[in-house]
Amino acid sequence: MKYIFLLLTLISIGSAAQDTLSYDEVAVEMSGNVKTILHNGKKFTGWLAWQADSLNCIETVAQGAITGKECTKNVYYKPEIWELKPHTATYRHITSPTVKNSALVKEVTKEPIGRECENCDTGFVTQVNYTLARKPYTGFSTGKDSLYFYDNGTLKYVKTFWDKTQVKEYTELSDFGRHGRYELYSRSGELKLEGWYYYGAKHGPWLDRTTKYSLVEGSYHYGKKTNLWCYYKGDKQVLCEFYSSDKLLYYYTLEYFEDKVVVLRYEKGIPVSEETYKNGHLDEYRRLGGQ
Numbered sequence: 001m002k003y004i005f006l007l008l009t010l011i012s013i014g015s016a017a018q019d020t021l022s023y024d025e026v027a028v029e030m031s032g033n034v035k036t037i038l039h040n041g042k043k044f045t046g047w048l049a050w051q052a053d054s055l056n057c058i059e060t061v062a063q064g065a066i067t068g069k070e071c072t073k074n075v076y077y078k079p080e081i082w083e084l085k086p087h088t089a090t091y092r093h094i095t096s097p098t099v100k101n102s103a104l105v106k107e108v109t110k111e112p113i114g115r116e117c118e119n120c121d122t123g124f125v126t127q128v129n130y131t132l133a134r135k136p137y138t139g140f141s142t143g144k145d146s147l148y149f150y151d152n153g154t155l156k157y158v159k160t161f162w163d164k165t166q167v168k169e170y171t172e173l174s175d176f177g178r179h180g181r182y183e184l185y186s187r188s189g190e191l192k193l194e195g196w197y198y199y200g201a202k203h204g205p206w207l208d209r210t211t212k213y214s215l216v217e218g219s220y221h222y223g224k225k226t227n228l229w230c231y232y233k234g235d236k237q238v239l240c241e242f243y244s245s246d247k248l249l250y251y252y253t254l255e256y257f258e259d260k261v262v263v264l265r266y267e268k269g270i271p272v273s274e275e276t277y278k279n280g281h282l283d284e285y286r287r288l289g290g291q
Contacts, residue, residue, distance in 0.1 A: 020047040020058075029064075036064040098140040101148065104130045128175045129153040162187045176200055184210075198222065213238075221245070 026048065027038040037044040043064030060068040107129045130137050136153030145168075147159045157180075160169045166189055172180030178197035186192050195206030201223035208216040211231075218229030224246035231239040241251040250272075252265040260283065263275040276284040 020049050022049060035066065037061050037066065038064060098142060099132065101141045101143045104132055104137055104141055106130055126175060128155070130155060172197075174199065195220075218243075
């Protein structure tokens with residue numbers, strides 16, 4: 001709902017100019033510890049966009065005063081730096097009023113991809129653009145129980161709602177479908193499922209609180225389970241599985257006692273080893289039948 005708040009804040013200011021500028025385009029006037037943003041000699045109303053290291057930031061300015069700031073890492077096309085945390089995606093413009101979906105025109109084009117050789121087939125990339133009054137649209141649109149956000153004609157994310165205030169799903173998008181952050185919430189507002197998509201495929205870390213376990217955590221690699229997937233009851237791991245390209249290689253269970261933890265490892269469903277830990281250190285190891 002942060003984006004709606006920012007939009008309503010600026011609409012409430014009246015007819016003041018609403019632009020997105022950089023610090024190079026404004027003047028900063030200091031009076032003690034108070035900062036006033038000026039543009040063309042007048043108190044600025046709009047947004048200031050800037051970058052620092054890997055962060056993209058935008059500040060909301062009302063009558064010269066900075067009233068809010070949000071920063072986000074640019075996660076698109078860089079799955080290796082994706083992090084699991086609630087979304088804070090901020091886009092460079094929020095200047096258009098909210099309109100109904102029916103007010104927008106959806107334009108689909110196919111751009112040819114250059115040939116690698118004279119006899120090679122030519123490929124195409126499909127691009128989807130949303131316009132209002134024949135111009136690429138930036139801002140929000142509404143549908144039944146949904147809120148959409150567009151940046152320069154591109155649909156960036158969709159929020160669906162349980163009711164007027166409680167978000168049900170948050171999905172970031174590209175022309176190829178789900179791409180970026182995904183979140184699923186319960187009616188009470190609890191974050192139940194979260195992770196990342198990369199051009200329609202699950203990719204990177206995921207946390208799942210929708211099963212009989214209190215938490216399931218693991219990672220996908222282009223749609224396939226990879227590495228360690230662990231299952232919790234309360235705050236304790238009770239089961240972990242190891243995958244390679246969606247194939248289960250082995251798993252182990254954890255049983256907790258007053259003074260020790262017993263870890264039993266299985267391969268192809270057969271127990272192959274037992275490890276006993278005391279105070280976090282391996283105390284005993286036994287090789288079982290297995291393979």
